[in-house]
Amino acid sequence: MRRLLSSTSGRGFALWVLLATVATPSLSLAAAPQPGSPFRTLHLPALPGSSFAERISHHHAEADGRGAYGLPDTSGLVGMGATMAAFGALLEQGWRIEHQEAEVETDAALPGLAVAVTVTVEALEPTGLVQFRFPLIDVDSVQLPGGATATWEYGESFGQLGIVAVTFDPPIPPGDKRDIEIRYSATLDCNAKTTLLRTCTFDEQFQQVLFFRYFADHAKALHAPYTSTLHVITPAGRTAAAPGDPMGYEVLADGRLRWTFEQAERTENGGFSIADYAVTGTEPDDVPGGKGWLRLVTLTDYAGGAKALHSSAKAILDYYGARFGAFPWNGLSLIQVANNFGGGYAPLSGIFMLRNVFGAKPQAQGWSSWNELTAHEIAHQWWGNLARPMSTGDVSLSESLAEFSSCIFTEQTLETRSQLIQDNLSYVYTVDPKDDRPLGSASVYSTPSYVPIVYHKGAVVLDMLRHEIGEKAMLDGLKIYAAAFDRDYARVGDLRKAMEESAGRDLGWFFDQWWGGKGRIDAEFSSNVVAKAGGGFEVRLRVAQLGAQAMRFKLPLRLTFHDGEVVSQSVDVVPPSDGTVSIISFDVAKRPLIVRPDISRQLLRRFRVVDGADVSLDGIVDGVDLMETAFRFRRTIVWKNSFFPNSLWDELFDSDGSFSIDAGDLDLIFGQAGQVSFAF
């Protein structure tokens, strides 16, 4: 649901380039070779103030726990429980939460909340005990309106979760409902470091509470979504914003305002914000199909300038609606929150994003970053809210799909693959093998590399799937998946089934490889170009995989001939069952001068050439290698001791593995000039 601002793209990237024009890179690498591999991981000391270091730092923080509570997952409900969960089990808890109505007052001085929440529960079998899960709260009272009798108690679990247990005697008969009103107060820690994004902010402009769960959660069910009504009390002159349908406000006797939001859809996610807001963009045809409104909730002085964001969001909705299925809700609110929030958060029908997104201007600095963020969060309306991940091991169904969707939107509208490439490089260069986890592992939350794995690798894996089965099958598969799991919980295997249906073939190997296994493609190339007796040439590529797992993949190749003709084609690399070396062979009419593997970095990979210098892969080290290296000379993946993802980096030309294309690589070419690739 959440995505940190990608500060290394867009404005960040432009800044890097600007800085790079006036300063000579100073490299100080602390990388050590990994045993058995020529590929190294960047182990860079955090650069204080570096945007990327900051980004990673927050990611590490979120990896400590589930994040939604800003707490480590000690409940056992996520993690171990999730791995065993099945959809059928969700309704086997004996009772469920039907609806919740909460009234929330803020206390900016504490900061804190005073909440009265009425939970309507329905018994699915005779129910004598219901238990609700909260953050730590101070319970004032638990009452049953209507005269029903029950006893209650409040306890804390592991010092981090509050549990309200209500005992009914006699038990609630199956099919009966009970309202339980819980009044409590809570102190908020808005400086919590355990969450990816700030839990809350109380300042002069904003009072926002995004990751404190004021509604009650079912303490036993893995998922127990509910419809809800939220009332937020604000001072006079202030406006509240929240997901759901805004129903207006009433003026209380003391002059304060009581705002109401109806969430007709079942969901467990929420949040609200209070500010001097203006609401714009409420034309009913904004959302595709005329189903609802695209509301921009901004500070009043941002209302005019946010038109660009409104147009962009509308384009994103159009793009997704045409590909994933019609926008599913009554409307969508884009809500401006404080910059210190650090990114975006996308509950059902409402998206919170940091302030500066709303001031973005097309073609201005940061525009692409803000678009990426907006596109990611809007994608969550389909991925995470409509079709929901069953467990932590399925989090890719939310975050990876949202990031992938954002990438293909920006790829088409901004005409750049830079987002995909930066995501690719982030995983490939910064994830230490010891921190790596399979994308589909329930333990993926527990690694400091959670974001590079789930967001970045996940998006690239989906992009590789797109290239594997084709654009149409990919989009058809997503549409099938979204329709099949409309307001439902899915496993990664369900996405696989949808993709197999659209592609018309088994994709078990792909999902097993990329969701079930760790790592990336680490491959060494060598090449022979052989004149054929009958005319023409045979291009032979030897692909030796060096990673722990030899990967199967579709390798894009671009062949350049002396006359400037360029031919692109793909070949399947399928490692033998008993080895790691694949020989690929194909015929061409003319001798290619340059054979470039994966020029647009579609694959999650690190490539190198055997012995380094024949970077043109035409079978001999010669002037072509010098020329091709010269075009990339001094490009680097590290700048001033910090990871520097850039779409112009290709480690194929970094023959000496120094993370920079430099004199050492030229020396290799000159030292090996004339050397012909070994025959194979």
Place this chain on the structure above:
Amino acid sequence: MQRIVLLPWLLVGVLAGCGADDESTSGGAAAADVQSDTSVTDVAGEPTWTVTLSGATTGPRVAMAVDGPDDAGTFTLRVTLRDIPDLFGIATHLRYDPTQVELVDAKEHAVLAGDGWAPRVLLKPVPERVLLGAARIREGGSPYSPLEGAKVGNQLWATLQFRLLDAATSATIDFDPARSIARSAGYEVLTLDWASVQLQRGAAGGR
């Protein structure tokens, strides 16, 4: 294509400027765009060799010039880059027949120089070939700022000394077209004319 037989003194005159490194001149246009220049070396008591140069005389090109052969059958081949307005890198294989000639010496020359650019030139003899390459190497600044190609008027790229073997009857030295490529700073493949030279035992005009 025209064929023109030149007197030896005229040929020498044509070749005289080949060693100059002239960034500013773009070379004078000849009467014909493409031609073969043929000279006859007539050494008393020795067989006469006819040297025929083929290639364009105007436009972007990789030209050749030959001095000799002398009494010992030794001749010098100079390879020059001519009239290429935006050249960032170039690579080729110069081919020869080792049953007819042997490579005695080979020397590369700096080309593609310019402010902020340190050119590198590759020259590597291998059996039957001489690998040639040249490219501009960025000296400083941002590795992501735009590349700049060299404006080449007339730059000597390589000087090669060959010797005709005693049993030689003819020898062709040319660039392998399938191994020849040049790119502009914008990474476009440039269309160049690549010269060749043929040495034929016996007088062109008979003797």
